[in-house]
Amino acid sequence: MASPRKVIITCAVTGAIHTPSMSPYLPVTPEEIADAAVGAAEAGAAIVHLHARNPETGEPDQTPEAFARFLPVIKQRSGCVVNITTGGAPTMSIEERVRPAATFRPEVASLNLGSLNFGLFGMLDRFKDLKHEWERSYLANKDIIFRNTFGQIEYILTTCAGNDTRFEFECYDTAHLYNLKYFFDRGLVKAPLFIQTVFGLQGGIGSHPDDVLHMKRTADRLFGDQYRWSVLGAGRNQLNIAAMAAAMGGNVRVGLEDSLWAGPGRLAETNAEQVRAVRQIIEGLGLAVATPDEAREILSLKG
Ligand SMILES: C[C@H](N)CC(=O)CC(=O)O
Ligand SMILES: [Zn+2]
Secondary structure, eight states, X not given: OOOOOEEOEEXXXXXXXXXXXXXXXXXXXXXXXXXXXXXXXXXXOSEEEEOOBOTTTOOBOOOHXXXXXXXXXXXXXXXXXXXXXXXXXXXXXXXXXXXXXXHHOOSEEEEEOSOEEOOOGGGGTTOOOOOSHHHHHHHHOTTOEEOOOHHHHHHHXXXXXXXXXXXXXXXXXXXXXXXXXXXXXXXXXXXXXXEEEEESOBTBXXXXXHHHHHHHHHHHHHHGGGXXXXXXXXXXXXXXXXXXXXXXXXXXXXXXXXXXXXXXXXXXXXXXXXXXXXXXXXXXXXXXXXXXXXXXXXXTOOO
8 A cells, every 4th residue: 555645744833924912822932933843843844934023022023143042942952844934024125034044044945926915904803902013003004015026036046046945935826836937947946846825815815725726727737746835824724725735735834924723713822733733634634744854855955
């Protein structure tokens, strides 16, 4: 009997979209981020996707110093693959955004394949009691453009070129898949391409099964067997998007960066809780969870 397909679980432990007043369980301090990452890895995540925050206010912090407060701890306590964000927060400059990945030369770094309107204001209806002024102005801003121009994408690619860092290509719509094809055809990115298709984020593609099929069909047509597919569903769509993709041959991403929830109206108390929930679905489908080394094999990481 053939061995079950290995599914790579990525866990995005804190991000830069959700803010501390939204959930007491959102990791903010370096210790909380390190514990969340190690806990997620122990629960079955092969890859942890990392952002940093100001330990007092929880504001996104993209300085290498902020990352240096938890990266060595994670490396010492876990063999998981580290994926450092180059998205940072949509209000940051591209120079600021790429600095941690350029400094720490991780196995994986995220790369966003296009600009989009970033609709955070939708969360204001859900979360009323915001402690910090920065949370209110950040979330209420209806004019946020998450800028990722061809020049900025190329800047990140060339800045990280010599580091043997491979990318988690974040695609929020089919146009972003075509943008990736453009860089692939120019040899600026190499196969296997780790494509993270993002569903249900206001400003990007929706979270209907047709949207998932549409993104997968487009990626199949553009990249054939040159890519490894993964999905993330924002908010309450997290697990149903993951279940669909796992059944269709894909890999999955969970974590409090993408969703604060463990169920309708129930906040997730840990990132590991979401990893366990998606693992149950994966094993329920007769599939297996990839170890960090199996993920390195599947994605041709430097190790
Ligand atoms: C929807 C996710 N927040 C996308 C993300 O993780 C971007 C990045 O860090 O580069
Ligand atoms: Zn991120």
